[in-house]
Amino acid sequence: MSPSVPLQEMIRAIRSARTQCEERGVIQRECATIRAQFRQADNEGRSHNLAKLLYVHMLGYPAHFGQMECVRMIASPRYSEKRVGYLGAMMLLDEKQDASLLITNSIKNDLANSNQYVQSLALCTLACMGSAEMCRDLAPEINRLLRASNSYIKKKAALCAVHIVRKVQDLGELFAPSARCLLTEKNHGVLHGAVVLITELCECNPESLERFRKTVPDLVQIMKGLVISGYSPDHDVAGISDPFLQVRKCEIMKLILTKIDTNAFNLIYVFTIQVATNTDSTKTVGNAVLYETVLTVLDIKSESGLRVLAVNILGRFLLNNDRNIRYIAMISLQKIVGTDHNAVQRHRGTIVDCLKDQDASVKRRALELSLALVSASNIRSMMKELLSFLSSCPPELRSQTASGIFIAAERYAPSQRWHIDTILHVLTTAGGDVRDETVPNLIQLITNTSELHCYTVHKLYRALHNDISQQPLVQVACWCIGEYGDLLLRGECQEMEPVQVTEDDVLDVLEAVLQSHMSSPSTRGFALTATMKLSTRITENVDRIRSIVSIYGSCIDVELQQRAVEYNALFKKYDHMRYSTEWLGQRFLVFVCSTFSAGLSPPICGFPQVCDLLDLLGGSEPPLQSSPALGSTAPLPVGTAGTAGGDLLDLLGGLEPTAIMTVLLSVFSVAPTVSVYDKDGVTVTLSCEKQSDSGLSITLTASNSTDSDIRGFTLQAAVPKVCISASNKILAVHLKSSFSFQVNLKMRLRISYTSQGSAVQDTVQVDSFPGLGH
Amino acid sequence: MRFLLLFSRQGKLRLQKWFTSMSDREKKKIIRDMTTMVLARQARSCNFLQWKDLKIIYKRYASLYFCLAVESQENELLALEIIHRYVELLDKYFGNVCELDIIFNFEKAYFILDEFLMGGEIQETSKQIVNRSIEASDMLQEVRFTDSPCVRREAGF
Numbered sequence: 001m002s003p004s005v006p007l008q009e010m011i012r013a014i015r016s017a018r019t020q021c022e023e024r025g026v027i028q029r030e031c032a033t034i035r036a037q038f039r040q041a042d043n044e045g046r047s048h049n050l051a052k053l054l055y056v057h058m059l060g061y062p063a064h065f066g067q068m069e070c071v072r073m074i075a076s077p078r079y080s081e082k083r084v085g086y087l088g089a090m091m092l093l094d095e096k097q098d099a100s101l102l103i104t105n106s107i108k109n110d111l112a113n114s115n116q117y118v119q120s121l122a123l124c125t126l127a128c129m130g131s132a133e134m135c136r137d138l139a140p141e142i143n144r145l146l147r148a149s150n151s152y153i154k155k156k157a158a159l160c161a162v163h164i165v166r167k168v169q170d171l172g173e174l175f176a177p178s179a180r181c182l183l184t185e186k187n188h189g190v191l192h193g194a195v196v197l198i199t200e201l202c203e204c205n206p207e208s209l210e211r212f213r214k215t216v217p218d219l220v221q222i223m224k225g226l227v228i229s230g231y232s233p234d235h236d237v238a239g240i241s242d243p244f245l246q247v248r249k250c251e252i253m254k255l256i257l258t259k260i261d262t263n264a265f266n267l268i269y270v271f272t273i274q275v276a277t278n279t280d281s282t283k284t285v286g287n288a289v290l291y292e293t294v295l296t297v298l299d300i301k302s303e304s305g306l307r308v309l310a311v312n313i314l315g316r317f318l319l320n321n322d323r324n325i326r327y328i329a330m331i332s333l334q335k336i337v338g339t340d341h342n343a344v345q346r347h348r349g350t351i352v353d354c355l356k357d358q359d360a361s362v363k364r365r366a367l368e369l370s371l372a373l374v375s376a377s378n379i380r381s382m383m384k385e386l387l388s389f390l391s392s393c394p395p396e397l398r399s400q401t402a403s404g405i406f407i408a409a410e411r412y413a414p415s416q417r418w419h420i421d422t423i424l425h426v427l428t429t430a431g432g433d434v435r436d437e438t439v440p441n442l443i444q445l446i447t448n449t450s451e452l453h454c455y456t457v458h459k460l461y462r463a464l465h466n467d468i469s470q471q472p473l474v475q476v477a478c479w480c481i482g483e484y485g486d487l488l489l490r491g492e493c494q495e496m497e498p499v500q501v502t503e504d505d506v507l508d509v510l511e512a513v514l515q516s517h518m519s520s521p522s523t524r525g526f527a528l529t530a531t532m533k534l535s536t537r538i539t540e541n542v543d544r545i546r547s548i549v550s551i552y553g554s555c556i557d558v559e560l561q562q563r564a565v566e567y568n569a570l571f572k573k574y575d576h577m578r579y580s581t582e583w584l585g586q587r588f589l590v591f592v593c594s595t596f597s598a599g600l601s602p603p604i605c606g607f608p609q610v611c612d613l614l615d616l617l618g619g620s621e622p623p624l625q626s627s628p629a630l631g632s633t634a635p636l637p638v639g640t641a642g643t644a645g646g647d648l649l650d651l652l653g654g655l656e657p658t659a660i661m662t663v664l665l666s667v668f669s670v671a672p673t674v675s676v677y678d679k680d681g682v683t684v685t686l687s688c689e690k691q692s693d694s695g696l697s698i699t700l701t702a703s704n705s706t707d708s709d710i711r712g713f714t715l716q717a718a719v720p721k722v723c724i725s726a727s728n729k730i731l732a733v734h735l736k737s738s739f740s741f742q743v744n745l746k747m748r749l750r751i752s753y754t755s756q757g758s759a760v761q762d763t764v765q766v767d768s769f770p771g772l773g774h
Numbered sequence: 775m776r777f778l779l780l781f782s783r784q785g786k787l788r789l790q791k792w793f794t795s796m797s798d799r800e801k802k803k804i805i806r807d808m809t810t811m812v813l814a815r816q817a818r819s820c821n822f823l824q825w826k827d828l829k830i831i832y833k834r835y836a837s838l839y840f841c842l843a844v845e846s847q848e849n850e851l852l853a854l855e856i857i858h859r860y861v862e863l864l865d866k867y868f869g870n871v872c873e874l875d876i877i878f879n880f881e882k883a884y885f886i887l888d889e890f891l892m893g894g895e896i897q898e899t900s901k902q903i904v905n906r907s908i909e910a911s912d913m914l915q916e917v918r919f920t921d922s923p924c925v926r927r928e929a930g931f
Contacts, residue, residue: 008878015877051881058787058880060802080915094795117911125894129795152907155897163893189898196895235900244899247852284858288851295849323820328850357817645784 008049010461014059027056038069047084054084055089067092067099074106076099082110082118083205086125095131104134105644111141116152118146125155127163134470135164139171146178151187158182158193162200169204176201176208186243188235191222195248202255221269246274248291257300263524271297271306287317287325291332298336311336312344318350321360330354330365336605337372348373352382355389357466360397367397379412381424391429399433402426416449420456424473424557431470439475441588448482457484461501469518475526478513481506482530486537498773503538507531521557524535528560530718532567546571552569675703676766677751681706684715684751688769698747706755713753720746775853775896776828776843777804778887780876783837785809788876789883793894808841822850833857857903860890863924866905885911 017023034049043049050069057063070092073085093100103125110122126138142164145157158179165172179201182194190469198215201208226241226249235242274293290313297310317329330351351373354366367389374382381393390401405426411417423442427434446456460477465722468474481488513519513527528549529570535545549571552564629714642661672685681704688698700717704710747769780789783875787805794805799927811823812832823830825843832841839856844850861871862888876883890902898904916919 011878012882037874055880056788058789079911079917083885083911083915084881087881096797117907117914120907124888124892128793156892159892159897162895176912188900189903192896193898242899243855244852247849284851285855288849290848290856291851323818324822324851327820327822335905360815361820361824364824522931646791657836 007048007055008044008474009017011055013539014055027059027061031056035065035476037067038386046076047081050084050088054088057091062444065093067097067605071102071106073104074110079115080116082121086121089125091130092383093667096135100129100131101133104137104500107134108138110140111138111145116150118151118248120156123153123160127156127160130160130163130167132167135167135171137163139174145173145179146175146182151185154182154185155187155193158190162193162197165197165204170312172208173207174637175180176211179211180215183215183222188245192245192248195219195245195252196404199248199252199255202252209613213256216253219249219252220270224273227270227273243289246289249293250289250296252298254299257296260700271307284322285323286318291317291328295332298332307340311340315347315350319346323357323362324358326354330362330369334365334369334372337369341373344369345373345375348378351384353384355587360394363393364397367393367401367404371408374408375411376412378416379408379414383409387425387429387638388423390420395433398430402430402434402438406434406441416445417455419445420449420459424459424463427470427473427476428467431473434472439472442472442476446476454487454490456480457488461488461506461509464513468509468513468516468638470519471518471523474513474519474523478510478523478526478530481510482526482533485530485534486682489538503534503541505549506534507544508523510534514548514552521559524557524560525563528563528567532563532570543621550662560668605725653770673699674768676749677762679762680755680760682710682751682753682755682760684749684764686747686766686769700749704750711754712759715750716750718748775848775891776845777806777839778843778891779808779839781805781809781812781839781841782873783813785813785840788838789871789880789887791884791887808843812841821854827843829853831857835861838876846901855897858908860887863890863901863904864899867908 010026013026014023030052034053037043037045037049040463047070050066052068052691053063053069057066066088070085070088073081074089075536076082076085093103107126110118113119113122118543123142126134126142126187130138140659142157142160145153146161148154148157160404161175161179164366165175175197179194179197182190182197183759184193185191188702198212202212223246225245235245271293274289294310294313297306311333314329317325318324320329333344333347333351348370351366351369353688354362355370357363357366370382370386386401386405386408390398390405393401405422405456409422410420413422413561423438423445427438446453449456457480459478460473463473464481466479485506488506489503510531511526515530517528529544531548546568549567550563552560553568555561555564562580571746673685675685683703683705685701685703686698700715702715747766749764749766750761751764752759754760775793777793778791779787781787783879787809789924790803790805791800802842805808807825811825811830813833815823818902820831821831827846828843829841829846829848829851830841832839833854834840835849840861842857844853860921863881864876866928867882868879886908889898889907898907
């Protein structure tokens, strides 16, 4: 049997291993030896072996075979073995292991040992890894020890009781009376333990709060003693007498007084003294006590004078050279910025300066606090600071900064232009870190500020020209160019220096976005749509657009392919019919944008079921409406005619789909009406209204004045094909274009219904339209 | 307090004390996270970090990093003091403590820690009392070592 190598030699051997492999070898050999020696009974070097095993465990190697050895060693009568055994138990066993239950009996025996150091070992282990069952078994023992005469044991028992209460809350009742008695002790260690125990009891059981409320005067007394009375060298830290105890007292005060409204005048007196004594302290410990005091004052319902004092102390902390102090000052200010906003505003300058600090934690706190301090009065200056911070801040804080800036800008923007400028600035600096809903929000914002369209589109074009890597920026820019491309091409803009932009330039940029590797699929979608939209706005390069679009007809991305194919269809099939209609398109667009986030949904929605709308189920006065509930706008995109329009179209005798028709049927305010059909109590009246110079809306109203229901009422209207001047190109999807009608409008109506059991079908021609004076 | 870790500049663990029950895997993960986070910090930066819902307070003494995790309502400055107090205790015991002392006598470092902190709270606020207890325990260890073993009691299994 090889002699066991003492602990230190083994450690030396492990450390001298030059490679990981060598180290593993040494450790494996040692573990084998240890295992062999564990199997032997009675061995002199047992504690050394276990210690070696614990070292190996700390290096990260498996050591579970030592658990039973720990159990055995705890039961040993030798103190040295007990010590290492308990240490092993704390390191290798935890409450989830079954072996931990085996030591319960040993602990019980040791708690009753005459030697206080043995007792303390047992208490320590129980407090470290005692499971709920063990705690329940041993709680009475602990309670007995709480009343022992030995203060060394009492303090340990108190902390052990804390652990027990944390594990099994019901046992709190058991310890409450003993805890109360402990407060009368002089020994600081015991006092400290008692305060912790009472804190724990109060936290877990609100009823005990009432009971311990009576202890408040005692606690205050003790604190007064600590602060005012003489110097105790034992507990002194840099001139502060027992800061640990003081802090603990503050904590428990905070706990009790937040829950129970007691007027503790004495307490306030003590606090002020504390503040006064610690005012000049440059040491951490003095600041620690001061900090705790401040926190307590701010948490309990103290009077305003004291609160102001507390905030001022925090302000002073902010100016401290020590980063730690500044950090905690900002954390505390963050907590109260909601309630004492004005008080914190006074320190805004310092906080903003902290944004420039080197340290990442301080920066983060300063950022959060600055964002909380933004208000209508300081928005411009704060935004300048925040934007400069954004350009230099560490990457992990970027997205938080960007979203904070957006929220602040939205709430307090002094002008629209400023708002747009700010958002553009953020997009150019940190475009990759903004959240997805920024794009639709920005689009909505741009849409709503119609007077700045020209300015916005110029700016965005320039930004896009410089850099196409920031996806949100590219998406917004593409959309804008598509929407307001005509403004861009016109070249003049009041707010910026004029720059000549040709159609080719614009198409170049869009094509670059489409082909770039950096563009995401949704960005490509935006660019493709913009290209398509431009075909109505530019005159010369339609073929180029056509070729671009048709390339994507065979794109791998399904979404892009679908769009490209649909756009192609628009070019081919409806080329001769370059209608346009007046929509209230922008609002519709915004609706689309805001409901479909990043990646605009295909703007070509299906037709609503025209037939369904016309299908009236027995009833009195259904006006003919066509549109889904999109507020008062009823635009429908041109595009896939869908199946719904089928029946309607037959009437037109082979004409191409006219989505326009359904628009004509939409409900707007009624103008002079004329009756076009009147028979057997069923009347259809018609009224027209000129929407604009080139738009006309016709409303057909059907009414039933008979006694019985009319079933299966169908009304179909058709206008003859009109010849259109190709003055404006096709509109593509949802936007404004103009509608020109150049012939006399005739309308043919076919009405069919079932009334009183008989089917009726009529056709009526309408030649004159009231209100159509032109 | 949740845990206390000591590790060297190279990331080697020298001491670990867990005040709550956790699985081995979690412990290993936490050790990895802590070492990477703390070792990545610059020289004169703030001693406080935020990690999940805990506050991490760390301090570097020569070649060792002391890393303490506390709950969010505890006082960070006091945690710094706790670390400092522990270092002082070690210093007093070993006499000008250095990392090698803690490596070769790690079980003694644990014993000192167990006299100072228990169950995640401070046990004794007086340095002298802690030192006296440690010395007394060490004496007891020597004395008992030469004693003849008493009748062994069954360990209850």
